[in-house]
Amino acid sequence: MSARWRLGLGLLWLIVALAGLSIVTSTTAFSEPRRALAIESANCQPLNSAGTATGSRKIVGFPFSAPPKMPRTASTIRCDFTRDFATGEIGGAALLIPSFADSITIEVNGERVAFAQLYMMRNLRYSSFPAFAPALRDVLHEGRNHFRITLSALPGHSVALDRVFIGPEDELRPYYHARWFAAAVLPTVVVGGEIALAVVLALIWVARRREAEFGWLAATLALAAVRGSVMIPDFGFAGIDLPFWNLLAVWEAAAGLMFCAALARAPSPTLRLFAAAPLVLTILYVLSPAIGMIPMLVRAAMALVVLYLGLANWVLIRAAANGNRDALIVVPGIILLSGFVLWDLTSILDPGFSRVFLARAAYSGFLLAVAGLMTLRFVRAMRELDSTAVALSVRVAEAEAELRATYDELRARREAEAINRERARLMRDLHDGIGGELASMLALADAPAPRTQEIARHARAALTDMRLIIGSLEDYGGDLSLALVAWRERAEPQLRAAGLRLVWSVDDVPPLEKFGPAQVLDVLRIVQEAVTNVIKHAGASYVRIETSADADRIAVAICDDGADFSPGSGGSGLANMRMRADRLAGRLTMRHIGGETRIVLDLPRRGPASGDRSASVP
Amino acid sequence: MTGEKGDLGGGADGKHRHRVLLIEDDPPIRERLAGALTAHGDCIVAEAANLAEARTLLAQQPPDLIVADLGLPDGLAIDFLAEARERQPEIEILVISVLGDETTILAAIAAGASGYILKDALPEDIHSTALEVLSGGSPISPSIARFIVRRARGESVTDTPVPNPNAPSLTAREFDILWGIAKGLTYNEIADRLGLSRHTVPSHIKAIYRKLQVETRGEAVYEAIQYGLIKL
Numbered sequence: 006m007s008a009r010w011r012l013g014l015g016l017l018w019l020i021v022a023l024a025g026l027s028i029v030t031s032t033t034a035f036s037e038p039r040r041a042l043a044i045e046s047a048n049c050q051p052l053n054s055a056g057t058a059t060g061s062r063k064i065v066g067f068p069f070s071a072p073p074k075m076p077r078t079a080s081t082i083r084c085d086f087t088r089d090f091a092t093g094e095i096g097g098a099a100l101l102i103p104s105f106a107d108s109i110t111i112e113v114n115g116e117r118v119a120f121a122q123l124y125m126m127r128n129l130r131y132s133s134f135p136a137f138a139p140a141l142r143d144v145l146h147e148g149r150n151h152f153r154i155t156l157s158a159l160p161g162h163s164v165a166l167d168r169v170f171i172g173p174e175d176e177l178r179p180y181y182h183a184r185w186f187a188a189a190v191l192p193t194v195v196v197g198g199e200i201a202l203a204v205v206l207a208l209i210w211v212a213r214r215r216e217a218e219f220g221w222l223a224a225t226l227a228l229a230a231v232r233g234s235v236m237i238p239d240f241g242f243a244g245i246d247l248p249f250w251n252l253l254a255v256w257e258a259a260a261g262l263m264f265c266a267a268l269a270r271a272p273s274p275t276l277r278l279f280a281a282a283p284l285v286l287t288i289l290y291v292l293s294p295a296i297g298m299i300p301m302l303v304r305a306a307m308a309l310v311v312l313y314l315g316l317a318n319w320v321l322i323r324a325a326a327n328g329n330r331d332a333l334i335v336v337p338g339i340i341l342l343s344g345f346v347l348w349d350l351t352s353i354l355d356p357g358f359s360r361v362f363l364a365r366a367a368y369s370g371f372l373l374a375v376a377g378l379m380t381l382r383f384v385r386a387m388r389e390l391d392s393t394a395v396a397l398s399v400r401v402a403e404a405e406a407e408l409r410a411t412y413d414e415l416r417a418r419r420e421a422e423a424i425n426r427e428r429a430r431l432m433r434d435l436h437d438g439i440g441g442e443l444a445s446m447l448a449l450a451d452a453p454a455p456r457t458q459e460i461a462r463h464a465r466a467a468l469t470d471m472r473l474i475i476g477s478l479e480d481y482g483g484d485l486s487l488a489l490v491a492w493r494e495r496a497e498p499q500l501r502a503a504g505l506r507l508v509w510s511v512d513d514v515p516p517l518e519k520f521g522p523a524q525v526l527d528v529l530r531i532v533q534e535a536v537t538n539v540i541k542h543a544g545a546s547y548v549r550i551e552t553s554a555d556a557d558r559i560a561v562a563i564c565d566d567g568a569d570f571s572p573g574s575g576g577s578g579l580a581n582m583r584m585r586a587d588r589l590a591g592r593l594t595m596r597h598i599g600g601e602t603r604i605v606l607d608l609p610r611r612g613p614a615s616g617d618r619s620a621s622v623p
Numbered sequence: 624m625t626g627e628k629g630d631l632g633g634g635a636d637g638k639h640r641h642r643v644l645l646i647e648d649d650p651p652i653r654e655r656l657a658g659a660l661t662a663h664g665d666c667i668v669a670e671a672a673n674l675a676e677a678r679t680l681l682a683q684q685p686p687d688l689i690v691a692d693l694g695l696p697d698g699l700a701i702d703f704l705a706e707a708r709e710r711q712p713e714i715e716i717l718v719i720s721v722l723g724d725e726t727t728i729l730a731a732i733a734a735g736a737s738g739y740i741l742k743d744a745l746p747e748d749i750h751s752t753a754l755e756v757l758s759g760g761s762p763i764s765p766s767i768a769r770f771i772v773r774r775a776r777g778e779s780v781t782d783t784p785v786p787n788p789n790a791p792s793l794t795a796r797e798f799d800i801l802w803g804i805a806k807g808l809t810y811n812e813i814a815d816r817l818g819l820s821r822h823t824v825p826s827h828i829k830a831i832y833r834k835l836q837v838e839t840r841g842e843a844v845y846e847a848i849q850y851g852l853i854k855l
Contacts, residue, residue, distance in 0.1 A: 465743065468721075471722065472722055480773075486807070487765075487769060487805060487806070490805065490807035493765070493807060494765055495723075498745045501745070502745050509807060511807060
């Protein structure tokens with residue numbers, strides 16, 4: 006099922022629910038007992054405030070409503086009618102008046118059986134209530150009975166009376182309950198719902214400021230709740246029978262309009278201007294010096310409400326037509342609400358007999374639509390979140406795999422490079438040392454008169470070099486003194502054979518960084534070369550190896566008491582040593598002080614700045 | 624069998640002469656080593672070119688010292704040396720090595736040797752090393768000491784990255800002694816630093832060797848040598 010179909014089906018359900026709700030509400034509110042029980046007319050006569058008749062009696066058909074004759078005086082009207090009762094009817098007889106205005110007194114055979122007044126309970130909701138007089142058996146008697154209904158209205162109000170039903174109590178009571186439910190209970194229940202929903206929406210809005218529609222809806226609902234609550238005091242604007250809070254309807258409509266605009270993503274400045282209008286009206290209301298202006302203001306407020314509702318409908322429908330699904334879902338709700346609001350307004354404007362306001366009840370329908378919208382949004386958000394999570398995890402996995410592949414490749418390449426470099430180094434070392442010695446040995450052995458002493462010398466040199474290479478491959482952990490000690494093991498017999506004393510002044514030195522086989526070999530070869538030079542040329546009696554260290558350098562010194570080591574005597578050897586020192590980022594110096602030749606290799610503790618680093622990894 | 628060189632028997636001058644069994648398959652080297660050992664007249668050297676000859680000589684007359692190359696034409700000398708030591712616990716062993724590298728050291732320790740002699744060592748050095756061993760010394764070199772320390776600490780001396788479960792259980796004192804040797808200190812210096820008598824240092828080293836001989840035989844490298852994966 007495609008998303009379009011799902012939306013259509015959901016919308017259909019919503020419309021069905023809303024239509025059902027409006028039908029149930031209307032029939033509940035306006036259903037009447039069977040017509041056979043109704044008193045269709047009565048003999049009525051207007052009275053003055055003192056209770057004396059001011060006009061002639063005439064037959065008035067029910068229901069009726071009489072606009073006030075004069076705006077400043079209260080109007081009263083008295084209606085009489087009779088009804089015959091059989092003996093069996095008296096027991097369960099009751100009287101029901103579905104609605105009236107403003108107060109009513111019911112007398113049967115001269116006995117008062119009921120008194121009701123709309124404003125007794127500060128009827129802030131401005132609606133009319135039913136009147137019910139059960140258990141009439143004590144005042145009724147067999148045959149003809151006299152009924153008198155006296156109606157009175159506050160100054161400026163209409164007197165109104167619905168049909169009067171007299172019949173079995175069991176039959177009439179459900180109608181009374183239904184009417185009471187629609188006029189009094191339902192609005193109260195809806196107010197509770199409005200408060201709860203206003204709080205929830207306000208919380209949502211606080212958490213998600215950019216979704217302004219929730220904020221506006223919360224405001225709308227809060228205003229509706231305040232307007233509908235009978236418990237809120239009137240702040241001393243008494244004296245006017247239309248409570249101040251009813252003016253909030255305009256604010257409410259304005260907030261509702263803003264909600265629709267936000268939902269339709271059309272919060273234009275013009276709409277904001279419209280929303281500012283209630284302020285003017287309220288100021289006028291509060292400052293209004295003349296009571297007479299109030300009805301005018303109320304009418305203006307009603308006009309504004311109608312205007313706002315119309316605008317809201319227009320904005321939403323236009324957005325829905327442009328493919329805004331949110332608007333599409335709310336449209337049925339707002340149309341339903343608009344219908345009921347119009348109905349209510351006409352019942353205020355028309356001084357009719359019945360004022361059961363249904364807009365508030367229809368509000369639940371509107372809220373149903375909004376709840377549908379919110380659910381849809383929630384579901385959509387969850388789905389988005391899910392798909393985002395899935396997409397994210399997929400992408401993370403991809404990135405991870407890619408990274409791993411790259412890393413593996415890199416590592417393999419690094420390893421290959423390291424191996425190649427190490428191989429190249431070993432080749433070079435073997436070529437420089439052993440290779441040369443072996444070649445010399447071969448040449449000497451092939452000579453017509455083999456020079457065995459020289460062959461032995463070269464063989465020794467080759468072995469020494471090979472041991473140097475092997476020794477350099479060991480892991481000294483950067484400890485130069487350990488490497489030197491290992492060298493000493495091999496070099497000492499050699500020196501002894503040459504009649505030289507080895508003076509060992511190697512102290513512990515801090516470890517060198519990046520001091521791997523290549524570096525060890527370079528250092529050892531420098532030392533070996535220096536010592537070999539001493540053996541060959543210097544005619545010394547001792548060789549002293551020293552180490553010293555400061556904060557960032559480590560020095561190895563090879564000292565002897567032989568002849569001055571002139572640069573010319575060991576040219577290529579010295580160049581070799583310098584080259585190795587450079588490779589180590591070190592410095593090689595040679596001095597002749599106080600009868601002692603001193604070759605010093607100065608090494609940075611941080612190791613060679615760059616170059617073949619991997620070769621330094623053991 | 625190449626027989627014995629040097630004076631036969633107890634020696635005409637009454638000095639005690641050490642019996643040395645030299646096992647080396649390369650004749651020039653064997654001759655050179657034998658020459659170096661007999662030069663001072665205090666050693667009688669029996670020479671063998673392979674294990675079979677060595678077995679015969681060992682059966683004929685138990686030597687005080689065996690100087691052996693590990694890789695011989697008829698096999699590795701390791702087991703033979705271990706057998707000899709088992710039969711005659713006071714026997715001393717030196718291994719002949721070309722390079723004195725880690726593998727040789729390990730194999731030498733496994734064979735129960737107290738040290739090694741380089742094939743090209745100076746004759747005086749060969750002789751003095753032999754005598755040091757014979758007089759109860761342990762000519763441990765800095766390389767061997769460092770090798771043992773690293774192995775005992777579980778650091779890999781080969782390519783096995785896991786800590787060695789067979790790493791010898793050396794005492795702190797033994798570690799200190801080994802470290803001193805690795806650092807190139809003399810026995811005297813070590814004894815001074817550790818507050819020991821100079822004469823106890825060699826016996827400590829002997830103890831270390833004994834411990835190691837047992838434990839080295841569990842080494843992967845040792846097995847690799849046994850199976851010929853690593854050539855000696």
